Amino acid sequence: MNEPIYVTQPVLPELEAFIPYLEQIWENKILTNCGPLHQQLEKELCEYLDVPFISLFNNGTIALVTALQALDLDQGEVITTPYTFVATAHSIVWNKLKPVFVDIDPITSNIDPNEVEKAITDKTVAILPVHCYGIPCDVALLQKIADKNNLKLIYDAAHAFGCKYQGQSLLNYGDLSVISFHATKVFNTFEGGAIVCHSAEMKQRIDQLKNFGIVNETTIIDASLNGKLSEVHAALGLLQLKTIDETLEARKKVDQIYRKLLQDVQGIKCISRLNMEKDNCSYFPIVISEDYPLTRDQLFEKFKVQNVFARKYFYPIMTDLEIYQKYSAETPQAQLLSQQVLCLPMYPELTIEQIQLIVNVIKSVM
Numbered sequence: 001m002n003e004p005i006y007v008t009q010p011v012l013p014e015l016e017a018f019i020p021y022l023e024q025i026w027e028n029k030i031l032t033n034c035g036p037l038h039q040q041l042e043k044e045l046c047e048y049l050d051v052p053f054i055s056l057f058n059n060g061t062i063a064l065v066t067a068l069q070a071l072d073l074d075q076g077e078v079i080t081t082p083y084t085f086v087a088t089a090h091s092i093v094w095n096k097l098k099p100v101f102v103d104i105d106p107i108t109s110n111i112d113p114n115e116v117e118k119a120i121t122d123k124t125v126a127i128l129p130v131h132c133y134g135i136p137c138d139v140a141l142l143q144k145i146a147d148k149n150n151l152k153l154i155y156d157a158a159h160a161f162g163c164k165y166q167g168q169s170l171l172n173y174g175d176l177s178v179i180s181f182h183a184t185k186v187f188n189t190f191e192g193g194a195i196v197c198h199s200a201e202m203k204q205r206i207d208q209l210k211n212f213g214i215v216n217e218t219t220i221i222d223a224s225l226n227g228k229l230s231e232v233h234a235a236l237g238l239l240q241l242k243t244i245d246e247t248l249e250a251r252k253k254v255d256q257i258y259r260k261l262l263q264d265v266q267g268i269k270c271i272s273r274l275n276m277e278k279d280n281c282s283y284f285p286i287v288i289s290e291d292y293p294l295t296r297d298q299l300f301e302k303f304k305v306q307n308v309f310a311r312k313y314f315y316p317i318m319t320d321l322e323i324y325q326k327y328s329a330e331t332p333q334a335q336l337l338s339q340q341v342l343c344l345p346m347y348p349e350l351t352i353e354q355i356q357l358i359v360n361v362i363k364s365v366m
C-alpha cells in the first residue's frame with residue numbers, strides 16, 4: 001500500500017535555518033508586540049507582494065473580524081458568498097452585521113456580481129467576496145458596484161497569496177484584503193494572517209485594533225481583540241519568503257500535470273484558472289458531473305480506500321449549515337458545485353508518481 005497522500009502538506013524550511021532566528025529571539029528577549037522580526041516581515045511582504053501597507057495577524061480569521069471592525073460599518077447587511085470557509089461568514093456575525101448570501105458564477109466559483117447588485121438594499125453596508133482557490137473575483141465590476149452604492153469592499157483573499165492580476169497584486173483591490181498564513185495555505189507561518197490596506201492612517205488604526213484597541217497607556221479606543229503575530233511566527237515567515245518563488249513554481253508544475261492527465265476524462269472537469277500575470281495554484285478542484293460513473297462522494301470514498309485523502313472543499317455551503325439557517329437563501333449554483341467538487345492533493349512535494357496514482361484512481365472506473 002502506498003503512503004497516505006493528504007490534500008495538502010505544509011512547506012517547511014530546514015530546521016537548522018530556523019535556529020539562528022530562535023537564538024536572536026532568546027538573545028533580545030522580545031517575543032511579541034510588533035518586535036523586530038515582525039517589522040521585518042511586514043517590510044519584506046510589502047516588497048514581495050507589491051502592496052503599500054500590511055498588518056500581520058495571528059490568523060486570518062481574527063484579521064477578517066478586525067478588517068470589518070476597522071471600517072466602522074453601521075449595523076447592517078454584508079453581501080457575501082455561501083461557497084467559502086466558515087471564517088468568512090463568522091467574521092460578519094462577530095461584528096453583529098447580517099450576512100446576505102448570494103449565488104456564485106459556477107465557472108469561477110466566485111460571487112456573481114449580478115447577484116450582488118440584485119441583493120443590495122438600503123441596509124447594505126459592505127460586500128465581502130472571496131477569491132476562491134486564488135481565482136480572482138470580477139474585481140472591476142465589484143468595485144463599480146461598490147462605488148455606485150457607496151459600499152465598502154473587503155476581499156477574503158485567504159487563498160490569494162502572491163497572485164498578480166491585471167497589472168497588480170490581487171491583494172490591492174478593494175478597500176481591504178485579508179490573507180491567511182495557516183499551515184494549509186500556500187505561504188504559512190504555522191498560523192498567521194494579514195490585512196492589506198491603502199493608507200498609513202488605516203494601517204495605524206488596524207495596528208491599534210489588533211492590540212486591544214490600545215493607543216497609549218491611558219487611551220483605549222475600541223473593545224477589540226488581541227490579533228498580534230509572535231516573533232517566532234514572524235521568523236518562520238521570513239524563512240518561508242526565501243523559497244516562496246520555488247514553492248509557487250512547483251505548485252504550477254503539479255497543476256499542469258494534473259490538467260494534462262485529466263483533460264480527456266469524461267465527466268471530470270478541472271476548474272480553470274483565469275489568466276494571471278502570477279498564479280499561486282493554491283488548490284486543484286475538479287468537478288464530477290453526471291457523465292462520470294461515480295458520484296463525488298463515491299469517488300471521495302474510493303480515494304480513501306487507496307490511501308488518498310481528497311477534500312470536499314467547499315462542502316457544505318454556509319446556507320446549509322444549521323447555524324446559518326436564519327440567513328438562508330436560494331443559491332443553486334453554489335449548491336450544485338459544492339455537491340460535485342473535490343479538491344485533489346496539491347502541494348509542492350507531490351511527485352509525478354503520486355499524481356499518476358491519483359489520476360489512475362479516477363480513470364480506473366471508466
Ligand SMILES: *Cc1c(COP(=O)(O)O)cnc(C)c1O
Binds near residue numbers: 059
Ligand atoms: C483559511 C481561510 C480563512 C481563515 O484563515 P485562518 O488563518 O485559518 O484563520 C478564511 N477564509 C478562507 C476562505 C480560508 O480558506
